[in-house]
Amino acid sequence: MIRVFVLIAVIFVANIVGQTTVELLPEKDNTLFEDPQGTSSNGAGEYLFTGNTNNGQVRRALVQFNLGVIPGDAQIQSVALSLTMNKTVAGPTPVTVHRVSRDWGEGASDAAGEEGRGTSAAENDATWIHAFFNTTAWDTPGGDYISTPSATDTVDGNGTYTWESTAPLVTDVQSWVDDPNSNHGWIIIGDESVIRTAKRFYSKESADTTRFPRLIVTYTPGTSVKSRDSKTIKEYRLFANYPNPFNPETTLSFQIPERTRVRLSVYDVLGKTVDVLVEKELQAGTHSVQWQGIDKNGRAVPSGLYYYRLETESFSAVKKMLFLK
Numbered sequence: 001m002i003r004v005f006v007l008i009a010v011i012f013v014a015n016i017v018g019q020t021t022v023e024l025l026p027e028k029d030n031t032l033f034e035d036p037q038g039t040s041s042n043g044a045g046e047y048l049f050t051g052n053t054n055n056g057q058v059r060r061a062l063v064q065f066n067l068g069v070i071p072g073d074a075q076i077q078s079v080a081l082s083l084t085m086n087k088t089v090a091g092p093t094p095v096t097v098h099r100v101s102r103d104w105g106e107g108a109s110d111a112a113g114e115e116g117r118g119t120s121a122a123e124n125d126a127t128w129i130h131a132f133f134n135t136t137a138w139d140t141p142g143g144d145y146i147s148t149p150s151a152t153d154t155v156d157g158n159g160t161y162t163w164e165s166t167a168p169l170v171t172d173v174q175s176w177v178d179d180p181n182s183n184h185g186w187i188i189i190g191d192e193s194v195i196r197t198a199k200r201f202y203s204k205e206s207a208d209t210t211r212f213p214r215l216i217v218t219y220t221p222g223t224s225v226k227s228r229d230s231k232t233i234k235e236y237r238l239f240a241n242y243p244n245p246f247n248p249e250t251t252l253s254f255q256i257p258e259r260t261r262v263r264l265s266v267y268d269v270l271g272k273t274v275d276v277l278v279e280k281e282l283q284a285g286t287h288s289v290q291w292q293g294i295d296k297n298g299r300a301v302p303s304g305l306y307y308y309r310l311e312t313e314s315f316s317a318v319k320k321m322l323f324l325k
């Protein structure tokens with residue numbers, strides 16, 4: 001049976017000031033069933049599979065999340081992926097998560113019973129050799145993905161498993177938020193070196209949303225730049241912040257005479273970067289941002305002296321500001 005769910009994103013504000021945590025359900029998921037003809041898939045099935053079956057056939061799960069609720073300029077702080085496993089004959093086995101490097105499909109194929117063999121692939125299903133059945137092949141049978149895992153967890157008996165945040169998982173999600181067209185999700189790979197390591201997980205077609213694959217992302221919103229474009233400005237300038245001293249926020253402004261890439265950063269008296277407020281290409285004109293005395297991890301900084309530095313290809317300037325609580 002094909003079930004259609006409305007994808008929901010549960011948004012709540014975490015305790016740490018400036019940070020937001022969202023919980024996302026998959027946009028699509030599927031299983032690659034090892035088969036040189038690429039005839040099998042399970043796009044609309046209730047289950048996803050990884051590992052090596054009792055007959056020595058490999059299964060790999062694909063899952064992708066729509067990150068559209070996360071602002072395009074957000075800084076990703078942490079990422080956790082959870083899957084609920086419901087059938088295996090294997091004990092503890094490593095299961096790795098890898099970034100997929102090309103788009104793939106989820107068709108209407110829906111295997112019966114225990115689903116372990118999949119069923120005939122339908123139009124646009126991913127298969128062992130197809131990214132999209134029956135029109136587009138993977139470069140490599142078994143899927144195109146980054147060979148270095150983004151995360152590894154050990155999956156044992158039935159239950160929910162979480163691949164906790166790692167630097168590569170954060171990098172994956174950050175790159176997808178920066179460029180949504182590059183978001184092809186992850187492929188989940190079990191222990192393929194020995195037989196009888198298969199693990200079966202619930203897919204997003206499971207009857208119960210609480211068992212769906214889910215992605216928990218914590219981010220800090222990027223700083224919005226207010227701009228007044230002008231072609232009459234002749235020189236670069238970094239202005240004094242206002243107010244100064246300040247509590248709880250101050251405005252940092254600068255002008256640039258040409259379109260250029262700009263970096264505006266705040267750092268402390270030890271020279272440690274507190275936050276990068278602007279890192280983008282801007283038009284000629286006057287630009288300003290607010291700084292609320294919050295560091296790049298969303299934590300309030302202590303009172304004291306801070307510096308802000310403007311850098312472009314041809315200009316650099318530094319000024320002081322005093323945060324007094």
Ligand SMILES: [Ca+2]
Binds near residue numbers: 030045
């Ligand atoms: Ca699916």
